[in-house]
Amino acid sequence: MHNYDTLLAAITPQGGTTREVHDPATGALIGTAPVQDVAALDAVIDRAVAAQPGWAALGDEERRGYLHRAADAIEAAAEPLAELLSREQGKPLNGPNARFEVSACAIWLRTAADTPMPVEVLVDDGESYAEMHYRPIGVVGAITPWNWPMMIAIWQIAPSLRMGNAVVAKPAETTTLSGLALVAVMNEVLPAGVLNIVAGPGRTVGDALTKSPLVGKIMFTGSTGVGKRIIEASANNITRLTLELGGNDAGIVLPDVDPAAIAADLFWGAFINTGQTCAALKRLYVHDSVYEQVVEHLVAFAKDVPMGVGLDEQNVLGPLQNRGQYDIVHRLVESAKASGARVVLGGDPDHDAVGNFYPTTIVADIDPHNDLVVEEQFGPALPVIRYTDLDEVLGLANELEFGLGASVWSSDRDAARQIAARLQAGTVWINSHGGLHPMVPFGGAKQSGYGREFGVEGLKAVAEPQVVSG
DSSP states (O other): OOOHHHHHHHHSOSSSSEEEEEOTTTOOEEEEEEOOOHHHHHHHHHHHHHHHHHHHHTOHHHHHHHHHHHHHHHHHTHHHHHHHHHHHHOOOSSSSSHHHHHHHHHHHHHHHHHSOOOOEEEEESSSOEEEEEEEEOSEEEEEOOSSSTTHHHHHHHHHHHHTTOEEEEEOOTTSHHHHHHHHHHHTTTSOTTSEEEOOOOIIIIIHHHHHOTTOOEEEEESOHHHHHHHHHHHGGGTOEEEEEOOOOEEEEEOTTOOHHHHHHHHHHHHHGGGGOOTTSEEEEEEEGGGHHHHHHHHHHHHHTSOBSOTTSTTOOBOOOSSHHHHHHHHHHHHHHHHTTOEEEEOOOOOTTSSSOOOOOEEEESOOTTSHHHHSOOOSSEEEEEEEOOHHHHHHHHHSSSEESEEEEEOSOHHHHHHHHTTSOSSEEEESOOSOOOTTSOBOOEETTEEOOBSHHHHHHHTEEEEEEEO
């Protein structure tokens, strides 16, 4: 069983180009991460290509067993994995954060292993017979972001392995250690060469991964801008793609709500992982008749949610993972202030303090086309927009290029579902926001990407459909 020091030692590079890794909450040096190049990537891809046929030949039942053993290994190393994740990403150990994320890795692995995938009989009428099978693609490239660096990696790795593919993972440059540690723990039980990882810059290593003719599928979670580059880079090989891209999720609060009852769920829908979540609630539209009460109760709840260094057990909000994201949040809040919007909580960061901490910020009475509303802030700043006309607010919710998630808040679920049908989003939640289930497909509409993850649809997405007739 690992402890923190042995886990860190196992992933510390022995030579080659490296970079220092610092805790975004304290600035303390955590360790060193490798910075690999395209030659290293090519060697890793070759390793995956060589291992994949044997992995596929094991058969579905044996691969499922390996996924369960990988989940066992993660659970055995859960605490040091969570500590490393907290130190590198910044998220606290408690709340819906580091320990939660590591636990989710095991849950998603087990669900991917246990999801039935029977052969589909398409036609059987006495004269014709046809079946649909799902064969391995070959090698899957898994490119992951820095906000949920372990859990999102598992979302890509688990179904890919289940369906008989080998994987080459490329973690985000600012959370490399988290990705390396997760793969190292899983590789204690997986066959050699089946799960591989390469750590290098997106502009070189990531670009080469998407262009490789030996990689049959790319899974990417990140910004829409990078997603567009991946589409272009993969075009020559007609590489299969699953892209979960940027989001600017809208929530619509109807006049029949109980403001006190929804305040906690509104808060966590917006501020989970300190707002650094693709499908977080990022713009909240509240009917005029309950507007002041919703803002009041939301602020009252938010004031009592502790933010600080992740290793302190009482904290449940942490810093922004990197200074670049801090600067984006600050710019957008300043834009709101300059427009005359009312900052009802936060908005006054101490720029000289250690760590990338931006205070929990709620902005009221803001123009619906202010930068803080129409740009994805990806941090702890929520604009609350007042509305009176339902058709008008639906137009505002739908007018952006994003369509990852949305939510409707109402005491009348039937009315809420009717509104949900008019929202352009891959998922619409009723009286909650952002909750995911490993059996419920998830993905975006419009420029929030395409393809679906989780459940049977997620398994099919990392396989090649083949019809066998006769």
